[in-house]
Amino acid sequence: xxxxxxxxxxxxxxxxxxxxxxxxxxxxxWMRDYVGGTxxxxxxxxxxxxxxxxxxxxxxxxxxxxxxxxxxxxxxxGRLVVASKAPLTGIWGESHVGGQLAPEIKYxxxxxxxxxGRAERPVYLWIDDDHVEIRDASHxxxxxxxxxxxxxWEDVGDDSVQSAVIGPAGERLVRFANVMVDFYxxxxxxxxxxxxxxxxxxxxxxxxxxxxKVANFEEFxxxxxxxxxxxxxxxxxxxxNDTIRxxxxxxxxxxxxxxxxxxxxxxxxxxxxxxxxxxxxxxxxVRISHKSCFSCFLQCKYVHHxxxxxxxxxxxxGPEYEALVSLGTNVMISDLxxxxxxxxxxxxxxxxxxxxGKIISWLMEVYxxxxxxxxxxGGLRPKWGDVDLVIDLLHKMARREGIGDLLAExxxxxxxxxxxxxxxxxxxxxxxxxxxxDGRSHKSIGLAHAVNVRxxxxxxxxxxYDELPWAVKYAYERFGEEEAKxxxxxxxxxxxxxxxxxxxxxxxxxxxxxxxxxxYGAMWPMIYYYDDFAPWLKALTGIExxxxxxxxxxxxxxxxxxxRAFNAREGVGKEADTLNPRFTEEPMPEGPxxxxxxxxxxxxxxxxxxxxxxxxxxxxxxxKLEQLGLTDVAEELASLGRLGE
Amino acid sequence: MAAPRMMLVAxxxxxxxCRTCELACxxxxxxxxxxxxxxxAVLRDPERxxxxxxxxxxxxxAPCVASCPTGALQKDRDSGLVTLNYDLCIGxxxxxxxxxxxxxxxxxxxxxxxxxxxxxxxxxxxxxxPEEILHYVPVTVAxxxxxxxxxxxxxxxxxxxxxxxx
Numbered sequence: 052x053x054x055x056x057x058x059x060x061x062x063x064x065x066x067x068x069x070x071x072x073x074x075x076x077x078x079x080x081w082m083r084d085y086v087g088g089t090x091x092x093x094x095x096x097x098x099x100x101x102x103x104x105x106x107x108x109x110x111x112x113x114x115x116x117x118x119x120x121x122x123x124x125x126x127x128x129g130r131l132v133v134a135s136k137a138p139l140t141g142i143w144g145e146s147h148v149g150g151q152l153a154p155e156i157k158y159x160x161x162x163x164x165x166x167x168g169r170a171e172r173p174v175y176l177w178i179d180d181d182h183v184e185i186r187d188a189s190h191x192x193x194x195x196x197x198x199x200x201x202x203x204w205e206d207v208g209d210d211s212v213q214s215a216v217i218g219p220a221g222e223r224l225v226r227f228a229n230v231m232v233d234f235y236x237x238x239x240x241x242x243x244x245x246x247x248x249x250x251x252x253x254x255x256x257x258x259x260x261x262x263x264k265v266a267n268f269e270e271f272x273x274x275x276x277x278x279x280x281x282x283x284x285x286x287x288x289x290x291x292n293d294t295i296r297x298x299x300x301x302x303x304x305x306x307x308x309x310x311x312x313x314x315x316x317x318x319x320x321x322x323x324x325x326x327x328x329x330x331x332x333x334x335x336x337v338r339i340s341h342k343s344c345f346s347c348f349l350q351c352k353y354v355h356h357x358x359x360x361x362x363x364x365x366x367x368x369g370p371e372y373e374a375l376v377s378l379g380t381n382v383m384i385s386d387l388x389x390x391x392x393x394x395x396x397x398x399x400x401x402x403x404x405x406x407x408g409k410i411i412s413w414l415m416e417v418y419x420x421x422x423x424x425x426x427x428x429g430g431l432r433p434k435w436g437d438v439d440l441v442i443d444l445l446h447k448m449a450r451r452e453g454i455g456d457l458l459a460e461x462x463x464x465x466x467x468x469x470x471x472x473x474x475x476x477x478x479x480x481x482x483x484x485x486x487x488x489d490g491r492s493h494k495s496i497g498l499a500h501a502v503n504v505r506x507x508x509x510x511x512x513x514x515x516y517d518e519l520p521w522a523v524k525y526a527y528e529r530f531g532e533e534e535a536k537x538x539x540x541x542x543x544x545x546x547x548x549x550x551x552x553x554x555x556x557x558x559x560x561x562x563x564x565x566x567x568x569x570x571y572g573a574m575w576p577m578i579y580y581y582d583d584f585a586p587w588l589k590a591l592t593g594i595e596x597x598x599x600x601x602x603x604x605x606x607x608x609x610x611x612x613x614x615r616a617f618n619a620r621e622g623v624g625k626e627a628d629t630l631n632p633r634f635t636e637e638p639m640p641e642g643p644x645x646x647x648x649x650x651x652x653x654x655x656x657x658x659x660x661x662x663x664x665x666x667x668x669x670x671x672x673x674x675k676l677e678q679l680g681l682t683d684v685a686e687e688l689a690s691l692g693r694l695g696e
Numbered sequence: 697m698a699a700p701r702m703m704l705v706a707x708x709x710x711x712x713x714c715r716t717c718e719l720a721c722x723x724x725x726x727x728x729x730x731x732x733x734x735x736x737a738v739l740r741d742p743e744r745x746x747x748x749x750x751x752x753x754x755x756x757x758a759p760c761v762a763s764c765p766t767g768a769l770q771k772d773r774d775s776g777l778v779t780l781n782y783d784l785c786i787g788x789x790x791x792x793x794x795x796x797x798x799x800x801x802x803x804x805x806x807x808x809x810x811x812x813x814x815x816x817x818x819x820x821x822x823x824x825x826p827e828e829i830l831h832y833v834p835v836t837v838a839x840x841x842x843x844x845x846x847x848x849x850x851x852x853x854x855x856x857x858x859x860x861x862x
Binding site: 122123124151154158197200211233234235260261262263264265268272276279282283339340341342343344345346347348349350352353354366368 | 805827
């Protein structure tokens with residue numbers, strides 16, 4: 052890769068069935084068209100997976116990806132993407148995580164690692180620069196994630212080695228098992244840990260010593276000082292100090308309470324009266340240290356230690372905002388010690404806190420409504436706020452014991468098995484339980500959940516400009532008055548223009564996820580945009596096309612559309628772009644969003660137009676695919692009868 | 697009398713372990729991104745979130761200088777730097793063993809030793825530390841900073857509400 056900076060220029064393929072591996076060159080055209088990270092994952096999985104395969108079968112691929120900025124000096128360059136066909140949803144699966152593993156993959160000389168097949172017995176992958184070895188992991192099998200990190204250090208004799216590990220939940224193919232990195236950072240969503248478990252792959256451990264080149268040092272040094280100053284001085288620094296840097300994501304508890312968007316009681320309402328018991332300020336009482344992902348200018352990680360009471364001696368990173376909701380407000384628990392303990396259980400077992408919590412809140416609601424009896428659910432009598440029940444169920448799901456075996460399949464599968472109208476109360480999109488937002492109090496996030504390629508989740512398209520009254524001005528500054536007005540950015544309760552807004556946001560986040568940098572800095576605070584990323588990427592990589600804002604935006608659209616096409620190829624179209632009637636039919640009962648529902652169709656229509664999707668079927672249109680240079684994708688979809696127009 | 701010496705000082709209690717300093721250091725000296733070629737390294741305990749930045753502290757009576765068999769390492773009395781002359785260095789790595797702090801590093805590419813040279817008076821690790829815990833200051837200021845740090849250990853006194861005069 053003469054002259055190209057940022058990229059390693061090679062990638063690694065491992066087949067656990069044959070035990071063989073090979074190193075290949077990263078295509079130059081991929082860098083230009085798909086940037087890296089999520090973009091590479093989308094292209095690779097499209098090329099290598101056959102539609103209809105079992106996500107837990109050996110033919111599935113698990114992809115550990117980096118982007119051009121990974122491991123270089125810049126904001127949040129430690130992000131890793133883990134992608135695969137998802138066991139929880141059967142569609143596109145991806146989850147991103149910070150920590151410090153991704154740079155190590157790059158330093159070992161790889162842009163990404165793609166693993167297929169299935170080992171005969173538990174193994175872990177040890178990568179030490181060019182040395183690639185499939186090692187026995189039988190002594191790690193059954194161990195928690197925390198124990199596994201330490202066992203790997205013992206095994207390789209170096210406690211600076213970075214790894215991605217699964218816990219007992221991943222081993223037992225819990226469909227929402229996560230992949231943990233750097234002790235407490237989780238690639239949480241869509242069940243990537245179960246894919247590893249299905250391959251008998253306990254961990255991927257990496258040590259690298261190769262350098263990453265910079266294409267133009269002088270140019271890069273100038274750009275990166277600007278990038279650095281933007282996040283660490285002035286107005287953005289003050290905002291970060293009061294929010295993400297000062298408190299981590301738990302600061303969101305107060306913010307969401309203030310706009311009535313704090314999911315409570317299985318997303319029934321957006322108001323939790325005891326929010327202040329579990330907010331960022333409350334967490335300070337048990338904070339023991341401030342931690343960071345690799346090369347981050349915002350620094351939002353805190354480690355907590357509960358030192359008294361029933362849950363004394365619990366040590367864990369987080370809880371993040373999402374866990375405070377899924378294991379707190381949404382199950383009506385305000386005991387911070389209990390939430391931290393439950394969060395730690397999820398971390399140690401290796402389970403997604405969001406899905407795990409949302410399964411429990413679903414069970415609480417269907418039991419309260421009398422849809423199920425104790426006999427239907429293993430003798431349990433779930434009630435709101437029951438700490439013992441939450442903890443008991445987390446153990447049972449992770450170990451697949453009793454009712455936990457059914458719940459380990461995810462809320463939607465469990466509801467379909469139980470029947471009795473319980474499916475109505477599974478708050479999900481495409482089989483992925485909803486993360487902690489509510490479209491009734493913030494219309495654009497309703498749409499963003501409904502159309503997200505991985506299911507009900509905020510991280511592919513949550514817009515923050517329209518979220519808070521005082522953030523609106525940044526939209527005017529960035530997009531200009533005409534555009535801001537077109538998106539009715541001033542009114543989060545008005546669905547007008549939100550289809551366009553969500554399309555714009557998704558395209559931008561596709562670039563964030565491909566570079567890869569963090570949503571914190573791009574989503575909130577909205578410090579960086581294309582005009583920061585383009586010169587940054589250009590100076591780093593030397594690739595002209597990456598220095599064009601217009602081309603970057605187009606690449607973002609391409610990367611998003613390819614993932615949409617992946618789902619279409621699996622037969623998932625318009626019928627899945629929907630929301631639970633809770634959001635579309637039940638008005639928000641109280642708070643600032645009182646009386647509101649999500650007017651999904653009007654937003655969806657606008658969104659489909661911009662995204663280039665067929666209104667009847669939801670399939671990608673040929674014209675749009677061709678405009679994006681995805682002609683081969685259009686041909687394949689056409690052959691399956693899943694092409695729009 | 698000359699101006700007081702400058703020194704690199706770390707408020708290590710506040711280090712978060714992001715390792716941005718390592719990237720800035722390696723980029724400046726080696727023109728590439730590679731923490732293993734950095735003169736500064738953060739010793740991390742990710743489980744507890746404890747992090748300690750380690751670098752050459754330019755000792756006055758430096759064991760590396762005393763033990764260097766070829767005289768490649770010298771104490772420069774004017775600048776205060778412990779300097780490394782590659783024309784004399786034979787790569788024996790004795791200095792790595794004798795440094796009490798682990799401040800001297802073996803470069804995995806050249807297999808020679810590398811150490812902090814304070815970037816000629818503009819340490820890049822200081823420039824890019826997002827938590828602003830690294831400082832390059834006159835020794836007199838460094839003293840003051842650590843004294844102030846010790847004051848933080850009596851937080852109750854500091855948190856007393858002060859009487860309002862008006």
